[in-house]
Structures are given as C-alpha cells and as structure tokens.
Amino acid sequence: MSWTDERVETLKRMWGEGQSASQIAKELGGVTRNAVIGKVHRLGLSNRVGGKDEEEDTSASAPAPVAATASRPEPAPPRPEPAAPRAEPPRPAAPPAAAAPASNVTPLPLRKAIIPAGQPLPPQPSLNEISPEALASVREVEKRAKRLTLMELTERTCKWPIGDPATDDFWFCGLPSLPGKPYCEAHVGVAFQPMSARRDRRR
C-alpha cells in the first residue's frame, strides 16, 4: 500500500478529528499505526499548535502548556473546494438495537462498519428472558460502565448498548470485554444464553 492522495486525505481528516493512529490505520487498511504516525510526522501535522514554527527554548521561557490528547478544538470546518468531489457520503451511524423501524435494508454499501466490532449488535433481550441473577448483576455492572461513545469502542471493550438510542441517555458499557467476545462478562451472560434456559424462562 502506498500513500495515495486519497489515503493521505483520509489520514488528514481523521487525524484532524482526533482519531487515534490505530483507528486511522484500521480504516485505511494495509498499514500499521506506526506507519500512520510516521506519515503524520512527515506531513508535519503531529501537533496542532496555534503558532507556526516553534523552536526549542534553551532557557526558562514558560511556554503555553499544550494539551496532549485532550480537547478537540474542532474549529470551524474550513469547507473549501467547491469543486472537490466529496466521495465520502454521510457516515451512517450503525444503529445497534436502535429504532428506525422504517423500511430498513441499508441502501448504501457501507464499506466498513464504524464499530470495530466483529459481531453485530443483537437486540436487547426482553427483560422477562433474563434470569433475575444475571439481571441484577448487569444492573450492578452498568453502574460501573465506562459510558463509552461509539467512537471509543475497541475490540476489547464491551459493546453492550445502554439506554435509549433515541436520546442522549445512551452509551455503551465499555468495560473490558471477554477475549473473543464483544461484551464484558456480565453482558455476555445476558447476550448468550442456552436455548434451554430461554425456553424455561419463557412464559
């Protein structure tokens, strides 16, 4: 893989959005995060500093403290080039157990899901299908959930959706997921149930 203009553009965009090098590498494919970081540096956009050239200070000149990975300034997106074909359609936010019962069937061939997850997100099981023990456990765990957003999920974070997707009261568990599983221990318990267990519990 080489750094085509398109790939560089994606790199710049994602880096500007505050995406991590590894996330960018996954998106691009064919490169490691090291390659991304290396390219970022070569492009000279490693640090988003306000001023231009910034030389080192040999003496004690209190420089403005630079926030590392914090604050995403996200200034007014300079949407220039009126002729540039933006081949990037609106990124469809993958609705897990979301609403939108409309005629589903995503028309867009969304290339790669935003969620770096392997498995699709299953619907929330009905409460009456969950064992009381597991339910209690889950509720306890959800108090400690890290409340991650979609973008913060990784292969090793629990992707169990919590809350109402239609409102702001929605996030993902985010606790450490079991190896090879998309959920943490507690949520695996309610996500993967033996058929027999579900039958017995059904009315």
Added chain:
DNA sequence: CCCTGATTCGC
C-alpha cells in the same frame, strides 16, 4: 495488559 503518540534508523 490494554492503549496512546514520538523517535530512530535501516531500507
């Protein structure tokens, strides 16, 4: 351990 970016240096 998981992750992050930064730097070096052989290619």
Added chain:
DNA sequence: GCGAATCAGG
C-alpha cells in the same frame, strides 16, 4: 519517503 522497532508514557 517509508515504517518496524523501540521508547515513553496513561
């Protein structure tokens, strides 16, 4: 220019 290896940290 490229990026794996390595470093330094959270």
